[in-house]
Amino acid sequence: MSFADKIGMLMSRPGAENAQKDDVPWWMRYGGRGLGIVGSFIAMLFGLLNCTGIFLFDVSSVIAGVWQMLAGFLVMVCEAPCCCFFIDYVQVLSDKLESRPYWNKAVLYIGLALPPFFLSITSMSTWFGSGLIFATGVVYGMMALGKKGSRDDMAAMAAGATTPPGAGAPLHAPDHKVTLMEDPDVWRPN
16 A cells, blocks of 8 residues: 555545546645644634734734634635534535535635735734635636646647647538647657
8 A cells, every 4th residue: 555545545534435537636735624624723723813903902913813813713614624524514514515616615715824924914913824725716717627638738729729639520510721830849650
């Protein structure tokens, strides 16, 4: 059993199917989940630090800190429900969000991370705590975009083709001929 399989068994949810449902690489899936777990913990910690602004009568810092702690808790519930097993509905919420497309998580995490920036823009704890939640949203957004196209597809699109080679021809194809550009770095025998 490889190290990646062991990590996969530790990070998998109980009762979840082990079949791959998409073509996202394993390192990106677990990297997004790991960044979400670490980022949510740090966001909650720095949100608590922001709440000490009450001693300086800085209300926006307190609101940003409370928002950051709640956002960190919500990300923790979604990414690692085992950390909050004492709350009954956590597993249901996590399963519901896990069944949604990746772009839903990206929009949720980016939307949760932005308000503390605008409330307390000069605080470094806000930048770092909410920044990690924002970065988790960006990773899930990249996962939603999917795999990059093949070399032939990208070359055909760069040459001005209307459709990439792997996409199939349209019903009414134009009369012009599409040629792929040659790469000088690749040696091909004649």
